Amino acid sequence: MKLIIECRSLLKTPTGIGLFTKDLINALSQTSPDWDIYLLTPTNFHLSIEINKSSNIHIINSPISWWRFAPRIIWYLLKVPILTRKIKPDFFLSPMSYFPFGLPRSVKTVNVIHDVVNIEFKETMTIANRIYNQLLFNKSVNNSNYIWCNSNYTKERISHYFPTRKCKNIFVGLSIDTAFQKIEIPTDRKLLVYKNFEIVDPFILFVGSLEPRKNLEFLLKLTPILYKKHKIKTIIIGAKGWKNSSIYKIISDPSYPKEATHFGGYVTDFELVDLYNLASCYVSTSLNEGFGMPQLEALFCGCPVVTANNSGMTEVVSGRGTLVDGWDEEEWIKQIVETVRKGRNMETNFDLTEYDWVNITNRFRQYLNLK
Numbered sequence: 001m002k003l004i005i006e007c008r009s010l011l012k013t014p015t016g017i018g019l020f021t022k023d024l025i026n027a028l029s030q031t032s033p034d035w036d037i038y039l040l041t042p043t044n045f046h047l048s049i050e051i052n053k054s055s056n057i058h059i060i061n062s063p064i065s066w067w068r069f070a071p072r073i074i075w076y077l078l079k080v081p082i083l084t085r086k087i088k089p090d091f092f093l094s095p096m097s098y099f100p101f102g103l104p105r106s107v108k109t110v111n112v113i114h115d116v117v118n119i120e121f122k123e124t125m126t127i128a129n130r131i132y133n134q135l136l137f138n139k140s141v142n143n144s145n146y147i148w149c150n151s152n153y154t155k156e157r158i159s160h161y162f163p164t165r166k167c168k169n170i171f172v173g174l175s176i177d178t179a180f181q182k183i184e185i186p187t188d189r190k191l192l193v194y195k196n197f198e199i200v201d202p203f204i205l206f207v208g209s210l211e212p213r214k215n216l217e218f219l220l221k222l223t224p225i226l227y228k229k230h231k232i233k234t235i236i237i238g239a240k241g242w243k244n245s246s247i248y249k250i251i252s253d254p255s256y257p258k259e260a261t262h263f264g265g266y267v268t269d270f271e272l273v274d275l276y277n278l279a280s281c282y283v284s285t286s287l288n289e290g291f292g293m294p295q296l297e298a299l300f301c302g303c304p305v306v307t308a309n310n311s312g313m314t315e316v317v318s319g320r321g322t323l324v325d326g327w328d329e330e331e332w333i334k335q336i337v338e339t340v341r342k343g344r345n346m347e348t349n350f351d352l353t354e355y356d357w358v359n360i361t362n363r364f365r366q367y368l369n370l371k
Contacts, residue, residue, distance in 0.1 A: 027357035098136035115290025227260035276301035292316035
């Protein structure tokens, strides 16, 4: 059996979709040795991407010969259909939720959908992304042979917005890299982490981008009280470009305690695992998430979680952490402080077996074969 996975998401420092793509490839390389998996890319993967060197993994690095530095969307629309005809796969999987025009009808399409931000939060997207989604997303969802959603929440939203789609049976599943787990951190390494990220105990952790729906501004409104009254510092990972955003206005205000917050930028998985294992709790005030990947990473590392009770985050955290309804600042501060004071319980082990890549990819094989 031949499977194509398009890999544009692996060309830069991997975040949500890129992490999913990397982890899926590595899991399939182990659970599906009888599959030939073709990874299509216009250039080399980002240096941080580690793909299992299994004999069934074939990386096809094939730019447009007459336009080597073509925009990636152009490469996808023009070159990928040509490569697909040459490879003659059984399935074509897109982690980016849409397909190029001109794929052979004999190829079964697998559409991975991570959220419906392009529908419910379209005002937060760039004009270019709005155009791509308007032209390609709706058509791709309606015509997909198979649909893979990261959560039951996303599945419900797709079912709501696309009632006449071809694929009625939607597959659900997502996990994270196995590097995220509880670990004992040596004292010397702990001291180095604290120095590099200007950490003082206790501290809460946020991991995410500056997208408006991440609602980081709300968390930063809580930070002065958390720090001044409860001595809780906030460490923010990701959030690239914050100095050129509305976030900068908040923390540059003379009344804002500068030592209350540290922006750590992008970090390696190794560093992130350390931070999850050291943090007093992970906090997310997001307005909407298709899944809740940082929440799951935190749980696997034994880090208590306080998160907004909405969208795909509820699914991950319910029964395993603290869910906060609404946006009352006092309630959020209360829940964060209580969680920090309880401390980490290394004996707590939540049932996270549904988020196991081996289990997920085995179910995926059955989904393709039995549909």
